[in-house]
Amino acid sequence: MNERLTTRSDYAMRLDRVFRWLADHLDxxxxxxxxxxxxxxxxxxxxxxxxxxxxxxxxxxxxRLRLHRAAVELITxxxxxxxxxxxxxxxxxxxxxxxxxAAYGVPPARxxxxxxxxxxxxxxxxxxxxxxxxxxxxxxxxxxxxxxLAHSGDYINIGSTFERLMAMAGGQGLLxxxxxxxxxxxxxxxxxxxxxxxxxxxLTLPDGKLPSGELQVREIRxxxxxxxxxxxxxAELHFPYTWLYGxxxxxxxxxxxxxxxxxxxxxxxxxxPPSQLxxxxxxxxx
Numbered sequence: 001m002n003e004r005l006t007t008r009s010d011y012a013m014r015l016d017r018v019f020r021w022l023a024d025h026l027d028x029x030x031x032x033x034x035x036x037x038x039x040x041x042x043x044x045x046x047x048x049x050x051x052x053x054x055x056x057x058x059x060x061x062x063x064r065l066r067l068h069r070a071a072v073e074l075i076t077x078x079x080x081x082x083x084x085x086x087x088x089x090x091x092x093x094x095x096x097x098x099x100x101x102a103a104y105g106v107p108p109a110r111x112x113x114x115x116x117x118x119x120x121x122x123x124x125x126x127x128x129x130x131x132x133x134x135x136x137x138x139x140x141x142x143x144x145x146x147x148x149l150a151h152s153g154d155y156i157n158i159g160s161t162f163e164r165l166m167a168m169a170g171g172q173g174l175l176x177x178x179x180x181x182x183x184x185x186x187x188x189x190x191x192x193x194x195x196x197x198x199x200x201x202x203l204t205l206p207d208g209k210l211p212s213g214e215l216q217v218r219e220i221r222x223x224x225x226x227x228x229x230x231x232x233x234x235a236e237l238h239f240p241y242t243w244l245y246g247x248x249x250x251x252x253x254x255x256x257x258x259x260x261x262x263x264x265x266x267x268x269x270x271x272x273p274p275s276q277l278x279x280x281x282x283x284x285x286x
Contacts, residue, residue, distance in 0.1 A: 012171025014039040015053060016164050022062060023160035026069070027087065030062050053170065054163075056270045063089075064269065065159060067103050070096075071235035071274070072156050074112040081108050104233060105275040115236075134243045136228045138254075138285065143222030146182065146202035147174060147211040154194040156235070158183060159269070161201045168215055169203050180204040183263040184220065189238075221259045225282040226252070233274035237263070240281050249283070259284040 021038045035058055036046035051057050056064075070088040073079050079087070085096030085108075100108045147169060151161040162181070169175050184200040200218060210217060226248065230240045241261075249256070262282035269277060 009171035011049065011053065012167045014041060015050065015167040018050070018058070019160055019163045019167065022058075022065070023157060026062070026065060027089075030059055032058060053167065054270070055268075060270075061163070063099070064103075067100060068159060068233070068235060068274070069156065070100065070108070071104060071111070071233050074108055075115045075235055077112060077115075081112070084108065103273055103275075105273070134228045134230070134240050134248075136226045136244065136248050136252075136283075139225050139227045139282075141222055141225055141282070144180070144182070144220040145205050146200075146218050146220055147205050147215045148184070148200040148202045148218040149215055151199040151201055152195075153197060155185065155189055155197055155199060158199055158201060159234070161199075165201045165203060165215070168213065169211070172211060172213075172215070174203065174205065174209060174211060174215075176206060178204060178206050181265040182220065183265070184218070184260050185263065186260045220262060221257075221284060223257065223259075224285040225262070226254065226285055227283075228281050230279045230281060231275075231277070233277060234269070234279065235274075237279060237281070244281060244283050255286045257284040257286045 018035055018039050021035070032047055033043045035050075036043040039046055039050075041049065047057065054061065066088040070084050073084045073087070074081070081096075082093050085093045088096055088099075090096035090099065097107050097109075100111070104111055106114075147165070149161055149165040149168065151158045162183075166175070169179075180203070182202045182204070184202060186198040186200075187196070189197060202218065202220065205211070205217070226244060228240050228244055228248075230237060261284065264280040264282065266278040266280065267276070
C-alpha cells in the first residue's frame with residue numbers, strides 16, 4: 001500500500017508541475033509532447049495518465065480554463081468579442097461562438113449583453129437582476145478540518161490552484177466520499193490589488209489523516225453564516241457577493257464576524273457545464 005501511495009504521490013507531483021505550467025502559459029499553443037516533458041513522462045503515456053487522474057484530457061482542461069477567462073472578459077466588457085475569441089484560442093469568432101454557447105448556453109454577444117447593456121439601449125430582459133436573483137438563510141455550521149493550498153493573485157485564476165490541490169490530495173490518498181471542496185477568501189477584490197489577493201483552496205480531511213508537502217491543515221471557522229446559492233458560471237460569483245453585502249446585510253440586522261468569506265463548490269466543473277455549477281457563498285456572522 002505504501003508503495004502504491006508513493007507512486008500516486010509521485011504522479012501527483014508531476015501533474016502539479018503541469019498545472020503550474022498551464023496557468024503561466026494559458027495563451028500558448030497546447031503541445032502534449034511539451035507537457036509530457038514538463039511532467040517528466042513519456043509522451044506515449046502522459047495523455048492517458050493525465051486523463052485517468054483528472055477525469056478530462058489536458059486539452060479539455062485548457063479549453064475549460066480559457067472559456068472561464070473569456071466569460072470574465074465578456075462580463076467586464078473591456079475587450080471586443082473577436083479579441084476575447086482569439087485569447088480563448090479560437091481562429092474565428094464563429095468557432096468561439098459555437099464553443100461558448102455549448103458551454104454557457106448562450107452566444108458570447110448575448111452573454112455580454114446580459115451584464116453589460118448598451119449605453120444607447122435599455123437593459124435586456126435577460127440581464128442579471130442582483131436584487132431579486134438570490135435568497136439567504138442563516139446556518140449554524142460546525143468547524144471543518146481541511147487540507148489547504150495557498151493561492152495568491154487574481155481570484156479568477158484559483159481554478160488552477162484547485163487543480164493542483166486535487167492532484168496532490170489524490171496522490172496522498174486524501175480523496176473519498178467525505179471530500180468537500182471549499183475556497184477561503186481573505187481579501188476584497190474591489191479594494192485589494194489583484195496581485196495581493198490571498199485565498200486558500202481547500203478539501204475536507206478524513207478522520208485520522210494529515211496532508212504533507214505544500215498542503216497545510218486549516219480549520220474553517222464554525223458558527224453562524226448567511227448562506228446564498230449561486231447557480232451558474234464561476235465568472236458571475238461577484239453578483240451574489242454584491243447582493244449579500246449591498247442588499248441583504250443592511251436589511252438583516254446582522255453584523256459580520258471577523259472571519260473570511262467561504263465558498264463551497266457543490267458539483268464538479270469537469271463534469272457539468274458552467275450554467276449548472278452550484279456554489280454556496282458563506283458570509284460569516286457574529
